[in-house]
Amino acid sequence: MSKPRIAVVAFPGSNDDRDALVALQALGAEAVAVWHAAEHLPDVAGIVLPGGFSYGDYLRCGAIARFSPAMRAVSEFAADGGPVLGICNGFQILCEAGLLPGALRPNASLSFVCRDVDLRIERTDTPFTSLCEPGQTLTIPIKHGEGCWYADDGLLGELEANGQIVLRYEDNPNGSIADVAGVVNAERNVMGLMPHPEHAVDPLLGSTDGALILRGLVEAARDRSVVGIGV
Amino acid sequence: MRATVLVRPKPGILDPQGQAVEGSLRQLGFPVGDARVGRVVDLEVESADPAAARAEVERMCEQLLANPLIESYEIELEGAS
Numbered sequence: 001m002s003k004p005r006i007a008v009v010a011f012p013g014s015n016d017d018r019d020a021l022v023a024l025q026a027l028g029a030e031a032v033a034v035w036h037a038a039e040h041l042p043d044v045a046g047i048v049l050p051g052g053f054s055y056g057d058y059l060r061c062g063a064i065a066r067f068s069p070a071m072r073a074v075s076e077f078a079a080d081g082g083p084v085l086g087i088c089n090g091f092q093i094l095c096e097a098g099l100l101p102g103a104l105r106p107n108a109s110l111s112f113v114c115r116d117v118d119l120r121i122e123r124t125d126t127p128f129t130s131l132c133e134p135g136q137t138l139t140i141p142i143k144h145g146e147g148c149w150y151a152d153d154g155l156l157g158e159l160e161a162n163g164q165i166v167l168r169y170e171d172n173p174n175g176s177i178a179d180v181a182g183v184v185n186a187e188r189n190v191m192g193l194m195p196h197p198e199h200a201v202d203p204l205l206g207s208t209d210g211a212l213i214l215r216g217l218v219e220a221a222r223d224r225s226v227v228g229i230g231v
Numbered sequence: 232m233r234a235t236v237l238v239r240p241k242p243g244i245l246d247p248q249g250q251a252v253e254g255s256l257r258q259l260g261f262p263v264g265d266a267r268v269g270r271v272v273d274l275e276v277e278s279a280d281p282a283a284a285r286a287e288v289e290r291m292c293e294q295l296l297a298n299p300l301i302e303s304y305e306i307e308l309e310g311a312s
Contacts (some may be wrong), residue, residue, distance in 0.1 A: 016308075038264055053289075057296070059296070063295065063298070072309055096298070102299050102300070103300045103301045105240075105244065105245065105250060105301060105302055106247050107247065108247050109247070110247045110248065148245065150244065150245075150300070150301055151300075152243075152300070155300075175245060175247075
């Protein structure tokens, strides 16, 4: 069985791109690094926007990176139904780009939080959580200063009704509205989360729960590759 | 023409930075309340026509300088009333 190719798009200031590449590779993907200046993506079946501090978090986290040339290709890929996963800064970029709902603000505590957190799986009807059980608890690390997800009451109600809130913190570490840790778009092919699944794929790292989410992406990419070959 | 953009967290949005500043000011003995911290962007726009300049800066705010979901903005033009 051929390996699905997944791009990890690195921006100036990304720092989890290599971990994402290693994790995806270990989970059976052919992970390829793509620099943000690329106007065209290689032929890929999935995309990861990794964590870090793109453009030094200037203006707002992710606000500058969304204008990188590669983001146009990412948007087109997402519009075509391709699976896109944004992790931490990648989540912030997807929100700023309008590919995901809401915005990320400084943590309520104003502290940078770096520790393992427990997450509750709210939805399994997304490619990224298809290997999880509803209500399952995953232990995955967070490390962010601006992970306080915000949506106003109207937007939150809409997202709850559409089942777009995918992950919640068991014990809210950052003041995020409704304990939200991860969301998907209405079409369910774009997901963002503040926790770092790529840092939880090996027992040596304390948890392998992140592999469930990344493997979900790898499987979705595999399905897309197969369809692509058929066409 | 010189333009100044003031970007503020919208009312109701949690502003921990403002809270921290307020706490420090109170420690210094200033009896302040409801401190909010925003951002100032000063820039030079080519247009000399205030209406055109304002319209252009508004587009900048919508597209980049502010996130309309969480921030409000105010534009001041030098010399314009």
